Amino acid sequence: MNLFRSEEHLERWLAGRDPGALTSVDTLSELAHAWYADRLDPDWRPHTLEQNQAILHNLGLTGEFWQLG
Amino acid sequence: MDGLDLQIRNFLYRRFVETGQAPRTDDAAAEFGLRGEEAEAAFRHLHDAHALVLERDALEIRMLNPFSCVPSAWRVEAGERQWYSNCAWDSFAVCAALHSDGRIESSCADCGEPLAVDVRDQKPVQRDYLFHVLVPARQWWDDIVFT
Numbered sequence: 001m002n003l004f005r006s007e008e009h010l011e012r013w014l015a016g017r018d019p020g021a022l023t024s025v026d027t028l029s030e031l032a033h034a035w036y037a038d039r040l041d042p043d044w045r046p047h048t049l050e051q052n053q054a055i056l057h058n059l060g061l062t063g064e065f066w067q068l069g
Numbered sequence: 070m071d072g073l074d075l076q077i078r079n080f081l082y083r084r085f086v087e088t089g090q091a092p093r094t095d096d097a098a099a100e101f102g103l104r105g106e107e108a109e110a111a112f113r114h115l116h117d118a119h120a121l122v123l124e125r126d127a128l129e130i131r132m133l134n135p136f137s138c139v140p141s142a143w144r145v146e147a148g149e150r151q152w153y154s155n156c157a158w159d160s161f162a163v164c165a166a167l168h169s170d171g172r173i174e175s176s177c178a179d180c181g182e183p184l185a186v187d188v189r190d191q192k193p194v195q196r197d198y199l200f201h202v203l204v205p206a207r208q209w210w211d212d213i214v215f216t
Contacts, residue, residue: 001156001216002178003186003198009179010201020203025161025186025193028200032161033191036135039166040082046070046120056206068206 021065031059070118077101077111078120082133086167089150091130091138119210132213135159135166147171147188156216157200164188 003025004010010022023031034055038044047055049069056066070078077097084092098108109128116123122132130138137143137153143160145152147169154160157175164171173186178201187194209216 001158001200001202003157003175003184004179004201005177005182005184005198007199009177010199013179017203020201020205023200023202025196025198025200028158029161029188029191029193032135032158033165035158036162036165037168039135039162040086042079042083044079044082045075046118065202065205 021061023061027059027061031055031061034059070114070120073101074111074114074118074120077108078115081115081121081130085130085133085136085138089152091133093130094128119213122213135162142175144174145171146174158202160186161188161193165191 002013004013007022010019035047035052053068056062056068080097080100081092084096094105094108094112097103097111098105101108103111112121112123112128112130115121121130122134123129124131132138132155135154135158137155137159139153141153141155143154143156145154145160145163147164148167148171152163154163160173160175170190171188173188174183176183184198185195186198204216
């Protein structure tokens with residue numbers, strides 16, 4: 001899960017491999033906060049698969065690539 | 070993951086954030102009055118439940134996601150401390166978990182040029198970079214270190 005300066009840099013790094021999924025850092029930051037903001041809560045409980053799938057869905061991260069299970 | 074596993078998990082995260090050092094099985098055993106093998110079993114349960122990541126060949130913690138317990142290419146300044154994380158996602162997540170602004174430093178995976186992103190009020194200040202995920206979600210935990 002990497003950052004790239006541009007799509008040109010990504011394509012060069014892929015070197016012919018199939019790309020995965022590409023998003024903006026705005027979406028990445030939203031994803032990180034939705035997924036991890038409770039990680040240090042004293043009463044933390046593991047997210048269910050459904051909860052995490054909903055986080056992805058709500059950010060528009062849908063389709064086969066983003067299916068968790 | 071049973072109730073004791075969860076208590077141990079929460080202790081491990083709390084201790085790591087307090088000290089910056091990965092707790093060991095001895096620390097968990099002392100905290101909860103466990104025998105060594107009981108603490109070791111709990112570490113394995115938590116690894117199998119993806120609540121932490123152990124080193125491949127030792128009962129030592131490599132990741133308390135989003136934190137990396139070992140030095141990595143992803144450095145995060147947040148909460149007036151320096152941290153390592155595991156990837157681009159986890160770097161933003163360090164700020165999220167600490168409820169803190171921060172600064173992420175790493176490099177472009179292609180050219181190796183340094184890059185930095187400041188996080189203010191949960192948003193990136195430098196917004197031109199692209200985030201790429203190579204491995205499909207269903208396979209993330211097949212090899213989480215590679216992912």
